[in-house]
Amino acid sequence: MSGFEVAGIVLGSIPLVISALEHYAEGLSTIRSMQKYEEVFEHLHASFVTISCIYRNACEELLSPLALSDAQLYQLLEHHETSSWESPKLNEALRNRLGSNYLPFKSSIKQLNKKINLFGRKLQLRDNFQPPWTTPTGGNDAAARNKFFNDPFIRIKGGFKSKQYKQLLSSIEEDVNRISSLTAGAIALEPLRLQRRRKANTEYLLKFRQQAEKLYDAFNTRWSSRCMCQCTHQANLRLDIQRDQESGKPSTFKLVFTFGSPDSGQNAPWKPLPVEIEAVDIIDVTKPNNSSLLPNIVIHSNTKADDHWKCLKRAPDIVDLCAALQSCPSLDCIGVMSDKLAKHHIHTLHPPNANPIDKRVTIxxxxxxxxxxxxxxxxxxxxxxxxxxxxxxxxxxxxxxxxxxxxxxxxxxxxxxxxPYISRDFPAAAxxxxxxxxxxxxxxxxxxxxxxxxxxxxxxxxxxxxxxxxxxxxxxxxxxxxxxxxxxxxxxxxxxxxxxxxxxxxxxxxxxxxxxxxxxxxxxxxxxxxxxxxxxxxxxxxxxxxxxxxx
Structure with a gap:
């Protein structure tokens, strides 16, 4: 059971404890020898009412900014539908909202639930937090109530444990205040976290676009005019669904090299060739620390980062990219294209269960x-x-x-x-x-x-x-x-x-x-x-x- 499901259970349990304490106060008032404990249970009742308000406010603060309908919010806060708290989407949204406070929040909720259940057992409440003298319809059985409070053992036990009630109440109050503080702290830090996320995404996006543009420039430089094959070269960049969590990872690209229609009925010199690209920044150690970073775009197979660097030193220099693709080996390294600001280490890509590329059709x-x-x-x-x-x-x-x-x-x-791919021809049309x-x-x-x-x-x-x-x-x-x-x-x-x-x-x-x-x-x-x-x-x-x- 997740912490947020327990949060819904606690929301429903606290009002039941409050109702049980009201029943206790009423029962004690009917028995003269037990009236001295009325004040104790009134204090417990007032404290639980305060606890209920603080805890409910914390839950409402967490839920309010989320895209929930009025009916959903009512089920969560008022109707105490614990099944509503089990929604994976709701759990993910609340976890993101709490940030680093998620684990202590979850732990505190579970501890609070255990202590409320313990409090109910000390009051000898049923599993549904109802006093033992209540009827299934919610009414009071006066005879059963009088028997309960006139029992000498109950009277002695109740008086002996009144101090323990207060101690347990104090511990419950600490948990609720901790939950409230964790919630308030997470909410206060939310704008700062959002600002940091936006900054990180902006830096990642700028870097990604720069690397994509440099990759295009590398192809355009080599294929700016027709090469000896007299074909239009096509670089098809695969379009993938990017995730937010990728903002801290190196930019990656997947491409397939193909041809346009060859002139004079000539056949294409090589078959469509898939490759994968990883962009890596290289710091020029001869420049000061505040100098700009020079990107290095690496095209490699789907292997571990260390593996595709092993062949870099022995990889041949690529002078004619078309010729290199025509004579490329069946596996892995093709060679290295060197430019003024970037290097491109090219590897073939061998995706598992790949179908042969037999045609190109636009949407x-x-x-x-x-x-x-x-x-x-x-x-x-x-x-x-x-x-x-x-x-x-x-x-x-x-x-x-x-x-x-x-x-x-x-x-x-x-x-x-x-x-889906986005296709660009080289030489490029105006x-x-x-x-x-x-x-x-x-x-x-x-x-x-x-x-x-x-x-x-x-x-x-x-x-x-x-x-x-x-x-x-x-x-x-x-x-x-x-x-x-x-x-x-x-x-x-x-x-x-x-x-x-x-x-x-x-x-x-x-x-x-x-x-x-x-x-x-x-x-x-x-x-x-x-x-x-x-x-x-x-x-x-x-x-x-x-x-x-x-x-």
Whole structure:
């Protein structure tokens, strides 16, 4: 039984003890020789009433900021539904809220529960904390009550143990005050913990984006023009769902190298090649301690960190990347690409049970030509993956402001939601600047593009398939506002099609409705609002669907 389940049990037990003490006081008042103990039990009763208030306040302080309905809050605090306290999501939320105070809080709750049960046994209460003279309907059996208090042994025992009651009460008060202090301390530190988490996430995100950009630059430098193979080289970056706890870990990337269509009917010089990337910072010891760090991006197989460094010293230098990939060994190390600011140690990746990569198809192609529809799990997984990609790769060459589902592809026959990639061609095509008129109504293009992608995934058709005359100008031509007008209309109808979180997140992306004055993901406050307003609700849907399918 978890600490939070016990918290609900204690919430229900304390009022029962208070009621039992009231019954004791009433019973003592009817027996003249026992009236001298009335004051003792009145003190116990008043103390337990205070204990109940302090403990309930602590529980309410913990629960109030959480996203709970009035009915849920009532069940937890008033109805004392212990089953409501067993919710894994509630336990996780409370554990995060308590932080480092979680374990002492849990221990104190368990100790408090034991002492309240001991107090009930000392009062000779039943297991349900009812006095032995009460009836099953809650009434008093006067004869049984008089017999109980007139029993000489009970009278002697009650008088002899009155001091022990007070000692046990004092110990219970200490536990409750400790629980209240732990709760108040955790709540007071919550803003500081949130600030530290945001700072750590900001540093991680900045580092991740820098490393992703340097990786792109490394490919672009070597494939900025057609090499002798006369093919368009493609780097397909796998999009994974990033977790908060990864902020303290090295950035990792997985890619698959493929080709565009070869010229003059030539065959591609090598087969699609999967690799894995780990980014490692290297400190230049010849510079002062305050000098900037130079990143080293390492591409390696799925092995322990120490293993893939063993071949670094003997790894060959890569002069021609295409030729190196063409002649790469079947296992592990390919070689090292050296640049001015970074090194790239390349290893092949051999994922277990990997299917052969026999074709490349974009999500847009699946929707447009194949009429693809997505199951709920695929839809929630893909939505969260794309939102995570926007959060981590915005303002990098991997993800342009006006990206769409043509940039997202799969490379095999495996399940779509398991293998989404973002594809970039080298040499890179020139980017089209965003229309200035469009920017007047669309506050953040890359987030709007995410909203459009979520709409297309939901409706199973490209946005332009829903155009009406009202979306065009007087001559029937598209304008800078056409996409927005279509997206606005489709977003309104999404609530009857999708889970609420999916619909809300999509509408926020289309309208950039984050209650902010700055709309750049480079701004810490706006980025946090995007995270809470889009990624968090999409993750809730994803976790719900995954847990439902698993059961």
């Amino acid at each position: 847009q192609q699946m929707i447009t030509t194949q009429g693809a529809t997505f199951q709920i799990k695929e839809k929630c997984t893909l939505a969260l993956t794309l939102a995570s990609a926007v959060y981590h790769l915005h303002n990098t060459p991997w993800l342009e402001e006006t990206w769409d589902l043509n940039d997202i592809c799969i490379l095999s026959q495996s399940v779509l939601s398991d293998q 980017t089209i600047p965003v229309q200035s008129q469009r920017m007047r109504i669309i506050k953040n293009s890359i987030i709007f593009a995410l909203g459009v992608a979520l709409l297309e995934i939901s409706y199973g058709k490209p946005l332009h398939a829903f155009v009406t005359a009202d979306d065009l100008d007087a001559t029937g031509n598209r304008t800078a506002f056409t996409d927005y007008l279509i997206a606005d209309r489709l977003a309104e109808g999404l609530r009857t099609r999708e889970l609420r979180n999916y619909a809300d997140a999509t509408q926020r992306c289309i309208h950039c409705n984050f209650e902010a004055s700055v709309f750049s993901l480079d701004d810490d406050d706006f980025r946090e609002r995007f995270y809470q307003g889009v990624i968090v609700p999409l993750r809730k849907d994803y976790e719900y669907v995954v847990s439902t399918v698993a059961t």
